Amino acid sequence: MSGAPDDRSAFHSIPADGLHGLLHGDGDGAVIDELLGAERSRRLLLLRALYDRSIRVASDSGDFPVSLREAWESLERAQAEAPGVVEEVLMAPGSGTWASAALRRLRGTLRSDIPIWATLGHLASLAAAASAAARIEFTLRVPAFEGTVSLPGLGCAVLPAREDWTTARVAGDRWGVRITCGGDEVVVGPDWERQAPGWRPTRRLTLGQDEAAGSVTLEEHDPYRTFFGPTAPRVLPDSEARSWQSSLTEAWNVLLRDTPAQTDAIRRGLRSITPMPKGERFRPYSSSSAEAFGGINASLPDEGCELAATLVHEFQHVKLGALTHVAPLVRRAEETQEPSELFHAPWRDDPRPLEGVLQGIYAFFGVTRFWRVNRRAADVAHAPLAHFEFALWREAVWSTLGSVRGHERLTPLGRRLLESLLHSCAGWLGDDVPDAPLRLAREALASHRARWREHHVRPSPDLVDEAVRAWRQGDACPPLAHTASSLVPDGDACFLDTAAVLARHRLTDPDGSWRDPSATGDRVRGADPIDFLLARGERSAALRELADQLRHGDPVVGSWAALGRALADRPEDRAACRFLTRSPEWARAVRESLHKEHGQRPDPLALAAWLGAAASRPGPFG
Incomplete structure (x- = not known):
C-alpha cells in the first residue's frame, strides 16, 4: 500500500x-x-x-x-x-x-x-x-x-x-x-x-x-x-x-x-x-496515547465545561505526541551523562519521568488557558470553581516548568517548548483571582506536594539516625539536607488530590451532603474524617485528631502533611507548619525510627517544631 x-x-x-x-x-x-x-x-x-x-x-x-x-x-x-x-x-x-x-x-x-x-x-x-x-x-x-x-x-x-x-x-x-x-x-x-x-x-x-x-x-x-x-x-x-x-x-x-x-x-x-465507566464527581477519567492519534478515552462528565476542559487536555496530549514523532523533545538517558530521573507532577500520584512531565505540562497549560477565559464567561454559581481551576493549574504548571526547564536531556526543541510555555505562563501570574478560590487552590497544591513527598521521598538513613540521637539527647536538631534524600516510588500512593476534590465540593455546594463523610451522597475516595475536617475549615478539631493518632496510634502515610495544614492558623507553630508542608518525610522517618528502634512515640507538635527550627537556620536544607 x-x-x-x-x-x-x-x-x-x-x-x-x-x-x-x-x-x-x-x-x-x-x-x-x-x-x-x-x-x-x-x-x-x-x-x-x-x-x-x-x-x-x-x-x-x-x-x-x-x-x-x-x-x-x-x-x-x-x-x-x-x-x-x-x-x-x-x-x-x-x-x-x-x-x-x-x-x-x-x-x-x-x-x-x-x-x-x-x-x-x-x-x-x-x-x-x-x-x-x-x-x-x-x-x-x-x-x-x-x-x-x-x-x-x-x-x-x-x-x-x-x-x-x-x-x-x-x-x-x-x-x-x-x-x-x-x-x-x-x-x-x-x-x-x-x-x-x-x-x-x-x-x-x-x-x-x-x-x-x-x-x-x-x-x-x-x-x-x-x-x-x-x-x-x-x-x-x-x-x-x-x-x-x-x-x-x-x-x-x-x-x-x-x-x-x-x-x-x-x-x-x-x-x-x-x-469509559463514569467515575465520582470531580474525578473524571480521561486518557490518550501517542500511538492512537485523535483517540480519547473518557468518562461521561457531570457538565459541559468539564468535558470541554477534557477535550482541551487530551487534545494537547494528541498534538504533543504527534510532534515528538516528528522531532524529539528529550534525548534518551543513555545519550547523556545525566541519570534518568523521576519528578513530582502535581496532577499525578506517582513520580514521573521527564517525558511524562513534559506531556503533563503541555496538557495542563492548555487546561489553565481554558479556565483563564472560562472563568470570565461563567455564570455566578459556576465562577468560583472556574477561578479555583485556573489558580490551581496556573501554579501547578508554573512550579513544574521551573523544576525541569534546564534539564540536560532536553533537546533544543524541548528547551524552546518549555521557554515558550514559561513566557506565556509568566504573563498569567498577575491575573487576579478572588481570595477564597486562590487560597483553596494554593492549599490543595501544597497538600498534594506534601503528601507526595511523604509517600515517595526517603531521607538519608544516616541523617535520620543522627537526628534521632540528637532528639534523644535533648540537643538541637542537626542540619538536614534535601540532597541526601532519595526517591523510592510507593505503589500504594493514591488519591493525593483529595484536598482539591473536597475544595471543589466546597466551592460548588458549601452546605452539601459532602460535608458528612458518612453520607451516602457524593463519595470522595481516599478522604478520611480528618480530610473532611480540614475541608470544612475545622483545623483545631483536625489538629486534635492528628496529634492523638501520631502520638498513640498507627498513623497513615500523609498524616504529617495533614498536620502541616492543621497548623496553618497558629502563628506560634509557623515554623512547624512550614516544615511539614515542605518536608513531611523527615518527620515521618524520624518518628518511625524512634518508635521502631527505641519504642518512643514523640509528641508530634514538639517533633515538628524541633525539625522546623533546624530548617529555619542557615544551612544545606531548603
Whole structure:
C-alpha cells in the first residue's frame, strides 16, 4: 500500500509558523493536517514492518488460522478502489494502538494471554472492514472472541458465544456482508449504520452545526479502542449515547464561546471518543496515547465545561505526541551523562519521568488557558470553581516548568517548548483571582506536594539516625539536607488530590451532603474524617485528631502533611507548619525510627517544631 505520488520530501517537517503555534501550546487546523500527514506515514511504516514480521511468524508456526497474506492483498484492492476508505480504517486510533501492541509482542517487550494468531490476525479484521466499506468482493477469516466479530469503523457482529478465541468467515460484495461463525450467521449492509439482527453499528457524534460541523466516532466496539489492551465491546444504552451527544454539544458550544481558535484544530484532529465507566464527581477519567492519534478515552462528565476542559487536555496530549514523532523533545538517558530521573507532577500520584512531565505540562497549560477565559464567561454559581481551576493549574504548571526547564536531556526543541510555555505562563501570574478560590487552590497544591513527598521521598538513613540521637539527647536538631534524600516510588500512593476534590465540593455546594463523610451522597475516595475536617475549615478539631493518632496510634502515610495544614492558623507553630508542608518525610522517618528502634512515640507538635527550627537556620536544607 502507498499514498499517491507527490513532490513532497521523504521526511516530514512542520512549517515555521505552525511550529511556533505548537510551541506556544496552540496549533491551528493547518498544522494539525501536517501532523496527520506525518502520522499517516508513520502508521504505514509500522504496518509494513508488522506485516513483514507477522508473515515470518505465521510461516514458522505451521498452524495459523488467519491468512495475513490474503488480508494484505484485500487491503491493497480496497485502496485501489477507495483510498479514502482505507485511510479511515488505518488511521483510526484503534489501528494505531493495535499496530504498536502487536509489534511489541513480536519484539518480546509485551506479554499477553491472547493467542499470537489472534493479535496478528486483527489485520484481517481491518482488511474486512476496509473491503466492506469499499464495497468490493472479498472473503476473509478473521478473529472472533466469544462470538463477537469486530469490523472497526463499521460495527460488530454478535453471534452465540463460543470458546474464547476462534475464527469467523466474512464474505462481502457491493450489497453487503455475511459474517459466519459455526452454523450461525449475521447479514448486514449495504447500510452499515442501520441496526440488524446480530449487528451493532458504529455510532457517530456531531461536532458543531451547519457547514462547519464535524463528526467523531463514539467508539464502543473496536477491541483496541482502549490503551491498556484488547477490550470486549461495551455497547451503550441509547439513553447514554444521547447523553454523550448532549454533553458534547454543550462542551463544543463552550469551546466556541471561550476558545474559538482551538475548535478548528480539534475538529480536524479528533477522531473518536471511547466511553469509559463514569467515575465520582470531580474525578473524571480521561486518557490518550501517542500511538492512537485523535483517540480519547473518557468518562461521561457531570457538565459541559468539564468535558470541554477534557477535550482541551487530551487534545494537547494528541498534538504533543504527534510532534515528538516528528522531532524529539528529550534525548534518551543513555545519550547523556545525566541519570534518568523521576519528578513530582502535581496532577499525578506517582513520580514521573521527564517525558511524562513534559506531556503533563503541555496538557495542563492548555487546561489553565481554558479556565483563564472560562472563568470570565461563567455564570455566578459556576465562577468560583472556574477561578479555583485556573489558580490551581496556573501554579501547578508554573512550579513544574521551573523544576525541569534546564534539564540536560532536553533537546533544543524541548528547551524552546518549555521557554515558550514559561513566557506565556509568566504573563498569567498577575491575573487576579478572588481570595477564597486562590487560597483553596494554593492549599490543595501544597497538600498534594506534601503528601507526595511523604509517600515517595526517603531521607538519608544516616541523617535520620543522627537526628534521632540528637532528639534523644535533648540537643538541637542537626542540619538536614534535601540532597541526601532519595526517591523510592510507593505503589500504594493514591488519591493525593483529595484536598482539591473536597475544595471543589466546597466551592460548588458549601452546605452539601459532602460535608458528612458518612453520607451516602457524593463519595470522595481516599478522604478520611480528618480530610473532611480540614475541608470544612475545622483545623483545631483536625489538629486534635492528628496529634492523638501520631502520638498513640498507627498513623497513615500523609498524616504529617495533614498536620502541616492543621497548623496553618497558629502563628506560634509557623515554623512547624512550614516544615511539614515542605518536608513531611523527615518527620515521618524520624518518628518511625524512634518508635521502631527505641519504642518512643514523640509528641508530634514538639517533633515538628524541633525539625522546623533546624530548617529555619542557615544551612544545606531548603
